[in-house]
Amino acid sequence: MKKILVILGCLFLILSLSVFIGCPKAAPKEAAKPFQGVTVSVVAHGGHHATPWHSEAANIEAKYGIKLNVIEVTADELYSKEVLELNNRTGAYDIIQYNSAWIGDYEQYIQPLDDYVAKDNDAIGFADILPAFNKAQNLWGGQKMSVTLDGDTFLLYYRKDLFQDAGEKAAFKAKLGYELPDPPQTWKQVVDLAKFFTRKKGAKLAGKALSKDFYGYADQAKRGRVYYWYIFRFVPFNAPTPHYFDPATMKPNINSAGAVAALDNMKTLLKYSPPGVLSWEWDELYAGAFKDGTVCMWIHWTDEGRGFNQLAPLPIDNPPQPVLGISASPGVEVGGKLYRYTIVDSAWVASICKDSKNKDAAYTVLKHMFAPGPSNVGYIMDAAVGWDPSRLSHFNSQEWRQKVPGIENYLNLELKALESGYPMLKIPGAFEYNDVLDLNVSKFLAGEIPSAKATLDAVATRWNELNQKFGVEKQKGFYNKMWQ
């Protein structure tokens, strides 16, 4: 009996000890995540553009309980895939990335964001987005339909190292009778400068012999996107009130006197452009102008501005330190006043789909991704991602300025240029209107159509047909919404 009691006592002791030693601490109660178990599907431009969505998926799940399903689609297929899903109202997508030029086709399927913005006191930071981007991309009929994801815009780049050469400045003034403009302000000045600086291999540039042919100007003139480089001229050449259509009647303005002068300017500058420029897409213009250093002036997206310190030297012996000049697109003087416009690309924005079953969760994701803060700025600063600055918090980022000495020049100049932002066409069928323009501009530049007037008359005829196809009154309504 005594033995049994001793054994039982030992067992009890061992069991008691094991309870206290082996027993894990009770886990603290986890705060309930607001959207636990919710999946939000995002359609994103495939490749590097989708990187931030993937990178933030784990953070979003940890913070909100939202599982992010990123669906990558190539840029060419984005429209078709989205339109098919939206038209069939499948609710498959909660957030879509798209080109805001498609808003006319999408508007009935997009959830306006005004109520969300008002409810949380603009935590997503609409006020932080530059007015140029809100006007060109996010506002539609006075409503906030999207948030800017990528602040694509266009700037004039030029060889400031060449413009600063004393000898060239003196020679320019002697030949043309006015001071070499740094930066060029008007398209007329661009033509004068392009003609002045186009020189053959062996000729002198900045006092030294050229090792390669040097060209005054280059457009990205390949069929497919050459219409952009026409629109950079069309808008200022139709100052002071440029319009793609007459807002009251939808009569195309694409063959106005200003429009014809703009196209003639484009053809004139071909004479001072590298041979083969009619086959130049993004890569070729970037390589030829920026990496090869044999072009004096060009208009392009913001990549050169961000990579300003990688400009190739001039193709001469002992060239000066390469300096990239950045400016707003050239303008036109009308009645003694200079009118300049910075064309704001309509891509890329993100919106919530009306058929989403998780709109609140989707808005939370948008806020997480785009609200002003170090995370968002981090992706903007990374050139590999391809998201360009669009907010005051981006342009004024001290972190960026400290990390990349010299970037303030690009940031300040782009900020200044965007004070006169101008939108691209945003009505249903925008792609067709633009592609008709693109095809005919390409034909004119290739010499298939003899005159700028005939070229643009053909465009105007086709634009009228497209107006009829979509409905003139409907298009008028959409066109007016574009400016609200």
Add this chain to the structure above:
Amino acid sequence: MTARQRASLLVFPTILVLALIVIFPMIFSISVSLRGYDIRIQEHPFTGFKNFIAILTNRDFYNACLITGIMMAAELVFELGLGLLVALMLMNLPAARKVFQPILLIPMMVMPVVIGYLGRLVFEVRSGPVNYFLNLLGRESLGWHASPDLALVTILILRLWQWTPFVMAVLLAGLLSLPLEPYDSAQVDGATSRQIFFYITLPALKPVVTLVVIMRALEILQTFDITYILTLGGPGDSTMTMSLYTYLLGFRYWDVGQASASAWLIMVPLSLLVTWFVRFMEKGERGAETK
């Protein structure tokens, strides 16, 4: 179950698949071609032959037909000529055949999209190697795909590089399968090499040539990738092929009705052309047999 019933049952899955992926889409595309079918607009009203008339009264369609016709004629002539030449050389050099035939087939394995991008680099006017070597030979640089006069030539060069090996391989297989007796008889009768080639080899190769022409013609009609990447139909519309034209109609302008009509306008004459060509070749063979 009878043998006939068993056979029907075994064939049924194939017929079902064919019906789903070939017959139904064909019938649906005829229906779409007779409608105003824009995927952005909910209504798709019946419009009769309006789409066909719109295509047939559009200058761009005829330009695309002309470009495609030029490509087809040039590619068939050069691919057959070069392919036959190389096939004959390899046939007479069995040791070399083992080494060179696999190497010569490499271009065929390269994706057309990749060839398009390669073309952009190789034919780049200022920095491309083609103009570099032209300059070394004392010639001026050419505009290649940047020139409305040479863009189509550039595309043809790339396509010849890609597809001549295929023609060579098929013709070589045909040559190697020819019976030897006619050649022995011809040599005994004192025929020259030229006579042997024109009176024995070529007629014997007719079925193979017919096959090659039909296969190549159908593939040329589908030319898309290289043109899309290299020129997108430009400069202007100097390289706008029918398939690219149809693609732009259907997948850029979203007028699926017109795109379907365009596809049918291409397919019907092509089917007639192929049928005529086969009959022409068969007639030639029957003519040779009765002699």
